[in-house]
Amino acid sequence: xxxxxxxxxxxxxxxxxxxxxxxxxxxxxxxxxxxxxxxxxxxxxxxxxxxxxxxxxxxxxxxxxxxxxxxxxxxxxxxxxxxxxxxxxxxxxxxxxxxxxxxxxxxxxxxxxxxxxxxxxxxxxxxxxxxxxxxxxxxxxxxxxxxxxxxxxxxxxxxxxxxxxxxxxxxxxxxxxxxxxxxxxxxxxxxxxxxxxxxxxxxxxxxxxxxxxxxxxxxxxxxxxxxxxxxxxxxxxxxxxxxxxxxxxxxxxxxxxxxxxxxxxxxxxxxxxxxxxxxxxxxxxxxxxxxxxxxxxxxxxxxxxxxxxxxxxxxxxxxx
Numbered sequence: 001x002x003x004x005x006x007x008x009x010x011x012x013x014x015x016x017x018x019x020x021x022x023x024x025x026x027x028x029x030x031x032x033x034x035x036x037x038x039x040x041x042x043x044x045x046x047x048x049x050x051x052x053x054x055x056x057x058x059x060x061x062x063x064x065x066x067x068x069x070x071x072x073x074x075x076x077x078x079x080x081x082x083x084x085x086x087x088x089x090x091x092x093x094x095x096x097x098x099x100x101x102x103x104x105x106x107x108x109x110x111x112x113x114x115x116x117x118x119x120x121x122x123x124x125x126x127x128x129x130x131x132x133x134x135x136x137x138x139x140x141x142x143x144x145x146x147x148x149x150x151x152x153x154x155x156x157x158x159x160x161x162x163x164x165x166x167x168x169x170x171x172x173x174x175x176x177x178x179x180x181x182x183x184x185x186x187x188x189x190x191x192x193x194x195x196x197x198x199x200x201x202x203x204x205x206x207x208x209x210x211x212x213x214x215x216x217x218x219x220x221x222x223x224x225x226x227x228x229x230x231x232x233x234x235x236x237x238x239x240x241x242x243x244x245x246x247x248x249x250x251x252x253x254x255x256x257x258x259x260x261x262x263x264x265x266x267x268x269x270x271x272x273x274x275x276x277x278x279x280x281x282x283x284x285x286x287x288x289x290x291x292x293x294x295x296x297x298x299x300x301x302x303x304x305x306x307x308x309x310x311x312x313x314x315x316x317x318x319x320x
Contacts, residue, residue, distance in 0.1 A: 017258035021266050024250025029273035031243040032106065033281050036098040038236040039221050044095055045206060046227060047237060049199025054241035055192040059185060074186040076178070083174040083187065084194035089167035091195065097160040099221045103278035104286045107271050108146030108294055109161020113169035114264065114301035115139040120169070135303040142296025145289045175255045184252035188245060264306075268298045 035047060060072065074080040094110055101109075115136050147158040179187060203225045216223040227233075254263060271294050278284040286294075 012259075013257045014262060017254045017263060018266050020250040020257075021254035021263055022269060024247040024254065025267070025270045026273055027243040027247035027250070029103075029107075029270055029277055031240045031247065032095075032098075032274065033103060033277035034236050034240055034243075035095055036103060036106075037281060038233055039095075039099040041230060042221075042227050042233045042236075043203075043206075043224050044092070044221050045199050045202035045225050046229070047199075047233075047240075048091065048095070049196050049203060050229075051237050051241050051244065052192040052196035052199060054238060055245050056189065056196065058241060058245045059189045059192070072183070072185055072189055074182055074190060076182070077190075079174070079178045080182060080187060080190045081194065083171060083179055084191040086167050086171040086174060087191050088194050088198050090164045090171055092164075092198070093160045093167065094164035096222055097157040100157045101161070102284045102286070102290075103274045103282070104271075104284070104290050104294065105146055105158065106161045107274035108143060108290070108297055109158070110165050110168060111268065111271060111297050111301060112139060112143055112162055112165035113172065114304050115297075116166050116169035117173065118304040120173075132304060135300040139297050139300030139304070142293040142300060145293030145296065147293075148289065172255065175252065176259075179252075180256050182256075184249050184256065187252045188248045191248065264302055268301065271298060 038047070090110075094106060097106065097109075118132060118136050143162060147162075175187070206223060206225050209223065211223055220227075275286055275294070278286070
C-alpha cells in the first residue's frame with residue numbers, strides 16, 4: 001500500500017485520488033486549526049521553520065527506511081523548486097492572518113484559487129464565455145461576503161488569504177501540468193526544505209525590518225521572532241508536522257492520479273472541515289453571510305472547473 005501511494009505514476013486512479021484527497025484535506029484543516037490556536041504563543045517564522053524541519057525528519061529519516069531512495073530525488077529540480085516557492089507564498093499569506101480571522105474566513109479567501117485559474121486563462125487569451133465570467137464575479141462576491149470589508153473591525157489582513165489563493169492556484173497548476181511524474185515524497189521533501197529556508201531567513205531578517213514597536217505589538221505573529229518555545233507550542237509543531245506531511249503526501253498523490261477538474265468538488269470539502277473545526281475548537285459559529293459567501297465561492301469554483309474540463313475535452317476531440 002505504501003509503495004502504491006508514494007511512487008510516481010502516470011495512470012489515473014479516480015477512486016484513490018478521491019480517498020487520499022479527503023484524508024489529506026481533513027489532516028490539513030486540523031493542522032490549520034492547531035496553528036491558529038497556537039498563534040498567540042509563537043511566531044509565523046518559528047512555527048514554519050521548526051515544523052518544516054520536523055517534516056524533513058519525518059520524510060528523510062522515517063520514510064526513507066520504507067521506500068527506495070529514488071523516491072526522494074526529483075527528476076526536474078527547477079520545476080519542483082518553483083512549485084515549492086508557490087507553496088511557501090500560499091502558506092505565509094494564509095497563516096499570516098490566523099490571529100485575526102476565523103477559520104471560515106481563512107478558508108474562504110484561500111478557495112478563491114479556482115477563480116484565479118479562470119482569470120489566468122482569460123489573461124492568456126483563452127476563450128472565456130459570459131457564464132464563466134459571471135461565475136468568477138460571483139465567486140469574488142462570495143469572498144466579499146465572507147471577509148465582510150464593511151465590518152467595523154475589518155482589517156486589510158483579511159486580504160492575505162486571497163493572496164494565498166493566488167499562490168495556491170499557481171501551486172495546483174504546476175503540480176498537475178509539470179510534476180505528474182515526480183514522486184510525492186520528493187515534492188513534499190523539497191517543499192519543506194524551501195519552507196524551512198524561508199522561515200529561518202525570516203527569523204534572522206524580521207528584527208531588522210524598519211517597523212515601530214507599536215506595529216510589532218500589534219502584529220506579534222508576523223513581526224516578532226524571539227518567543228520562547230513552550231511545551232504547548234512544541235506539541236503543536238510536532239502534531240502539525242505529522243498532519244502536514246500526511247496531508248501534502250495525499251494531495252500530491254491525488255493531483256497526480258486524477259484531473260483537477262474531477263477533484264474540484266471534493267477539494268471544497270476543506271471549507272466544510274475548516275468551518276467545523278472553527279465551531280468545535282473556537283466556538284466560532286459562522287454568520288449567515290459567511291455561509292452564503294462560502295456557498296457562492298464553492299459554486300463558482302466548481303462551475304469554473306467544470307467549464308475548464310469541457311474546454312479541455314473539446315481540445316482533445318478537436319485534435320483527433
